[in-house]
Amino acid sequence: xxxxxxxxxxxxxxxxxxxxxxxxxxxxxxxxxxxxxxxxxxxxxxxxxxxxxxxxxxxxxxxxxxxxxxxxxxxxxxxxxxxxxxxxxxxxxxxxxxxxxxxxxxxxxxxxxxxxxxxxxxxxxxxxxxxxxxxxxxxxxxxxxxxxxxxxxxxxxxxxxxxxxxxxxxxxxxxxxxxxxxxxxxxxxxxxxxxxxxxxxxxxxxxxxxxxxxxxxxxxxxxxxxxxxxxxxxxxxxxxxxxxxxxxxxxxxxxxxxxxxxxxxxxxxxxxxx
Amino acid sequence: xxxxxxxxxxxxxxxxxxxxxxxxxxxxxxxxxxxxxxxxxxxxxxxxxxxxxxxxxxxxxxxxxxxxxxxxxxxxxxxxxxxxxxxxxxxxxxxxxxxxxxxxxxxxxxxxxxxxxxxxxxxxxxxxxxxxxxxxxxxxxxxxxxxxxxxxxxxxxxxxxxxxxxxxxxxxxxxxxxxxxxxxxxxxxxxxxxxxxxxxxxxxxxxxxxxxxxxxxxxxxxxxxxxxxxxxxxxx
Numbered sequence: 001x002x003x004x005x006x007x008x009x010x011x012x013x014x015x016x017x018x019x020x021x022x023x024x025x026x027x028x029x030x031x032x033x034x035x036x037x038x039x040x041x042x043x044x045x046x047x048x049x050x051x052x053x054x055x056x057x058x059x060x061x062x063x064x065x066x067x068x069x070x071x072x073x074x075x076x077x078x079x080x081x082x083x084x085x086x087x088x089x090x091x092x093x094x095x096x097x098x099x100x101x102x103x104x105x106x107x108x109x110x111x112x113x114x115x116x117x118x119x120x121x122x123x124x125x126x127x128x129x130x131x132x133x134x135x136x137x138x139x140x141x142x143x144x145x146x147x148x149x150x151x152x153x154x155x156x157x158x159x160x161x162x163x164x165x166x167x168x169x170x171x172x173x174x175x176x177x178x179x180x181x182x183x184x185x186x187x188x189x190x191x192x193x194x195x196x197x198x199x200x201x202x203x204x205x206x207x208x209x210x211x212x213x214x215x216x217x218x219x220x221x222x223x224x225x226x227x228x229x230x231x232x233x234x235x236x237x238x239x240x241x242x243x244x245x246x247x248x249x250x251x252x253x254x255x256x257x258x259x260x261x262x263x264x265x266x267x268x269x270x271x272x273x274x
Numbered sequence: 275x276x277x278x279x280x281x282x283x284x285x286x287x288x289x290x291x292x293x294x295x296x297x298x299x300x301x302x303x304x305x306x307x308x309x310x311x312x313x314x315x316x317x318x319x320x321x322x323x324x325x326x327x328x329x330x331x332x333x334x335x336x337x338x339x340x341x342x343x344x345x346x347x348x349x350x351x352x353x354x355x356x357x358x359x360x361x362x363x364x365x366x367x368x369x370x371x372x373x374x375x376x377x378x379x380x381x382x383x384x385x386x387x388x389x390x391x392x393x394x395x396x397x398x399x400x401x402x403x404x405x406x407x408x409x410x411x412x413x414x415x416x417x418x419x420x421x422x423x424x425x426x427x428x429x430x431x432x433x434x435x436x437x438x439x440x441x442x443x444x445x446x447x448x449x450x451x452x453x454x455x456x457x458x459x460x461x462x463x464x465x466x467x468x469x470x471x472x473x474x475x476x477x478x479x480x481x482x483x484x485x486x487x488x489x490x491x492x493x494x495x496x497x498x499x500x501x502x503x504x505x506x507x508x509x510x
Contacts, residue, residue, distance in 0.1 A: 035359060149383045156373045159363055166330045166352040167377035167429045214409035215366035 005239065013133050014125040014192075018231050018249075020140035021189045022201060026227035027147050028182050029202040030220050031158050039089055040077050042199035043096040044186045047073040049195040050099030052120045057110040062120070063135070067187050073099075074183040078175055123194030123246035125235075136188050143181055147220075154178070155216050193246040201227065204253035211257070211264035230256050282307050283345050283433065283464060284329065289338035291321065291328040297336065298324040301488040308432075311455075311465045313479035315472050315507070320485045322468040323355065326435050329466070348377050351426030351434035355441070356418070362411045367421050370410055371397055374428025389428075396424040400454065416447035423454060433464040440471060452478050472507050
């Protein structure tokens with residue numbers, strides 16, 4: 001069956017883009033989740049939906065509009081979260097629900113909930129164009145190269161921003177880089193897995209890995225592996241049972257999480273007894 | 275105030291420093307000499323931590339001047355207050371300690387042998403070699419502070435700045451940490467510590483700086499015990 005599936009070009013492309021998005025979101029997720037910025041991924045995807053709807057209504061290229069808008073929103077949200085005076089989570093919720101409201105109004109005034117809008121909400125992994133595939137490939141290369149080269153710097157900034165700044169690491173620059181990459185990953189990921197579910201790709205693999213692994217390096221590597229495995233398994237299952245792909249991938253992630261919780265629990269129990 | 279002919283490492287002159295645009299402390303003038311053990315004390319909100327961050331260059335000065343002699347801002351080891359993020363962060367002790375070498379590394383994307391040895395040396399020095407592969411979040415409060423000391427020492431052998439290092443620790447662990455700081459100071463590490471534990475400060479530190487939005491006192495611990503402000507603060 002697998003060979004049959006892989007003989008279709010659109011499936012190969014879907015897997016290629018999906019795997020790359022899965023790796024990127026897992027890597028960025030490690031930083032975002034550990035710094036309690038999980039909701040930023042969710043908020044950004046909703047902003048992306050708003051921007052996408054407006055772009056479709058105005059008949060301009062969705063990516064060209066939504067990437068800058070989402071980048072702007074990413075900066076705004078990180079800045080607000082850093083400022084302890086304002087309740088960051090509340091503001092993120094405000095921005096994201098306002099974006100959805102705007103998107104829905106614009107959509108209903110113009111074309112109505114058409115196929116394009118629907119596909120951005122729930123992903124349309126099998127209709128990815130060649131251009132989208134190139135963009136996803138390029139993005140993934142950038143994220144992975146940055147992560148490998150600056151692994152320790154990203155760790156230091158994530159773990160302890162004030163110590164990192166005190167010893168000469170430019171925390172502000174790295175926060176900006178992380179915000180930028182998150183924004184781009186969210187926008188590209190929306191095409192694959194959809195607005196409503198993209199944040200799960202950012203959050204699940206990290207939380208799953210944290211149940212079992214204890215060092216930053218092992219959590220990062222595990223998150224990337226879990227993310228890719230859950231994606232591929234999810235796609236295969238969705239084919240076998242004709243379920244919606246994006247939703248199946250998320251449920252696979254949930255199953256992985258449960259499995260890792262179990263393993264983590266057993267380990268802890270055996271250590272207590274032993 | 276000159277000290278056995280030695281030159282100061284850091285000179286603060288009439289420093290005023292702000293936190294979130296509010297003036298946190300002003301009129302701060304003091305020198306830090308090689309081998310000093312200074313405790314900055316005062317009530318909560320008196321600007322102690324803000325001053326420490328000012329010395330590190332993390333908080334901009336509102337006025338006045340801090341000069342560094344033969345030491346750069348980046349050559350100061352820092353032990354910040356613990357954040358809630360760190361308490362359940364999945365990182366091994368070794369990963370945390372060696373991140374102290376990051377400033378030395380520049381743009382090289384990996385740690386070289388010398389830096390790895392320095393991390394091992396400081397892990398050994400703080401008696402946490404058996405915890406090296408353990409996860410930071412599984413450690414007790416005292417063990418976590420030892421890890422933070424080792425990391426600070428990786429960043430600098432010469433001077434460490436400690437921000438409330440004993441807060442939330444039980445008396446036995448506190449005593450252990452004080453003896454670690456004493457040992458480091460005897461080895462020649464210059465120590466500046468922020469603490470509201472005044473009785474610990476006069477027992478351990480050589481000099482006291484009392485802040486209450488302005489600098490109320492700077493001198494030796496003995497002088498502080500005799501001073502009015504010292505008497506008042508100690509008898510709280």
